Amino acid sequence: MNAGDGPVHVDVAQVFARPGVDAPLGPSRLHLDAGRIVRIEALADLPTAARHHVALPAPADAHDHGRGLRTLAFGARDQSLETWLPELAFEPRVDPYLRAAVAFARMAEGGIAAANHCHNTQDSQALLKEAEGVARAARDVGLRIGFAVPFAGRNGVVYGPLEPLLAHLPAADHARVHAMRQPTRTLQQNFALVEEIAQLEHEGFRVQYGPVGPQWVDDEAMAAIALASADTGRRVHMHLFETQRQRAWADAHYPRGLLRHLDGIGLLSPRLTVAHAVWLDDDDCGLLAERGVTVSANVSSNLRLRTGLPPWRRYLDAGLRFGLGLDGMSLDDDEDMLREMRLAWHQLQTADAGSDERFALGDLFRAVCVHGRQSITGADGGGELATGAPADILVLDTRRLSRDVLAEAPDHRLERLIARMTKRDIHRLIVGGRSVVHDARCQSVDLPALEAALTADAEAAWQRQPPDAPAIERLRVAVRAHYRCGGCGPGGQSGEGGSHGRG
Ligand SMILES: [Zn+2]
Structure with a gap:
């Protein structure tokens, strides 16, 4: 696992640190170093590109x-x-x-x-x-x-x-x-x-x-x-x-x-x-x-x-x-x-x-x-996504998953993820701090x-x-x-x- 070629931080709109257990965190930056998560920082200003990205522990x-x-x-x-x-x-x-x-x-x-x-x-x-x-x-x-x-x-x-x-x-x-x-x-x-x-x-x-x-x-x-x-x-x-x-x-x-x-x-x-x-x-x-x-x-x-x-x-x-x-x-x-x-x-x-x-x-x-x-x-x-944990992170792009959801519909995001997510929604898979998949393709x-x-x-x-x-x-x-x-x-x-x- 070569952490050298991974991102130093990941920005997302939501963090499901322990999905279904803890309430999700809002806009966040996960700081990574030496294959681990070193800090999860609340972001006041989320970059536009990350607006539809959510982070989960990798399966x-x-x-x-x-x-x-x-x-x-x-x-x-x-x-x-x-x-x-x-x-x-x-x-x-x-x-x-x-x-x-x-x-x-x-x-x-x-x-x-x-x-x-x-x-x-x-x-x-x-x-x-x-x-x-x-x-x-x-x-x-x-x-x-x-x-x-x-x-x-x-x-x-x-x-x-x-x-x-x-x-x-x-x-x-x-x-x-x-x-x-x-x-x-x-x-x-x-x-x-x-x-x-x-x-x-x-x-x-x-x-x-x-x-x-x-x-x-x-x-x-x-x-x-x-x-x-x-x-x-x-x-x-x-x-x-x-x-x-x-x-x-x-x-x-x-x-x-x-x-x-x-x-x-x-x-x-x-x-x-x-x-x-x-x-x-x-x-x-x-x-x-x-x-x-x-x-x-x-x-x-x-x-x-x-x-x-x-x-x-x-x-x-x-x-x-x-x-x-x-x-x-x-x-x-x-x-x-x-x-x-x-x-x-x-x-x-x-x-x-x-x-x-x-x-x-x-x-x-x-x-x-x-x-x-x-x-x-x-x-x-x-x-789980926590300070000190291995940086094994699944980042999903939720646009396809929520494209038909009414603005006023109750917020059942995790239920929607389990009902709809597939591998084509993967924005990144990070393993030990290294970006292994980017936009659904192995990198x-x-x-x-x-x-x-x-x-x-064969x-x-x-x-x-x-x-x-x-x-x-x-x-x-x-x-x-x-x-x-x-x-x-x-x-x-x-x-x-x-x-x-x-x-
Ligand atoms: Zn078998």
Whole structure:
């Protein structure tokens, strides 16, 4: 994060320091220095150009994968998660830096200052090199990235034994599917890689342990990660109960409850973030809340991958802390975090109807800007605009949002923002004092040039090594059939496809 090329001050007509909690400040100048807000000064004379600008804390994307090529771009269609996973094999192997830089620059244009990056390796033997590309992309674009090093080792392709799935595939495919199930790195190699990748850390790049999901990580590895996190203080980021089949698998394999088991090995702590958490029951929510775990809810992704919706009411009843994530699957496939906030807001309001506004706008902004952020950066004072806080500021141009509003209409500005704001209303996104987006365009890197380079790289990769489209389709159809017949017998009653991306 290079504060040197940022503005020294930002003038705005209104400051929502803690949106929905404090009354907004009027015309103000935010003075920035060394990546922080050093003073917020009331302005008697607001420059005309700033008349329509309002400042808010910048949002965080609490769960993502940093794929520069969107899944639809390489041919993976929106569908149920289980049949979608095989189609991820279409992704061409591209330059790791380009892949991450394009993803991060698009996120920035979507209003995101900090993001979790659950890394999906393209070449399991080149994870360190891929991490180097991601670390460099984080620095160049200027976001704060939490890099989750993937740990996976069991139940690849489907849960339980492979045989029931293989019954749906021609014999010629069997060896390939068996090979897909082989762990690609040992536990020791993975821990060594975490330490090597930690050498790349900078203010915008922090390493986390990334057990991909409980069904994909064996008990020994999970216990070792819990211990390592307690020892080092590093955060842990894991998918959890994204689909009903994952829940059914866990219920069958951990009769006393998966979460009780994870608690027993010490994994449930304030250092843990779980992504999705769609199929939590009341007890799970209570336990996670008690242990200070954060959930990343991914509403658009849940819609596009047909996984169900977050059990918002349970979260609220338990007082479970949560942020929001895009998971590379935003509703319009445009990485718009502002629209994602709206989608979650409406769902939360619906789920909470009748409870006398237990969950208000202030809670939504705190969820996205503070709790989601902390799952990436830890507690760093960010997520509100205050003296001494990191200068991570979203400045919106409100002209489009208020163009039809009558002069005498009641002043519901924050409600209007949540109802209407999109990424095209972004005047500036400032991260660590650096101006990353200006007038809706990423300014730190040349995104159109990076996109062109990435596309060319991907096309060339497909020329060299075309995806085996018929084999991918055979596997997808087989996985679908496997589920339709209930996982085909004992041990496979909750069959599930692959890891969420490849570890
Ligand atoms: Zn994910």
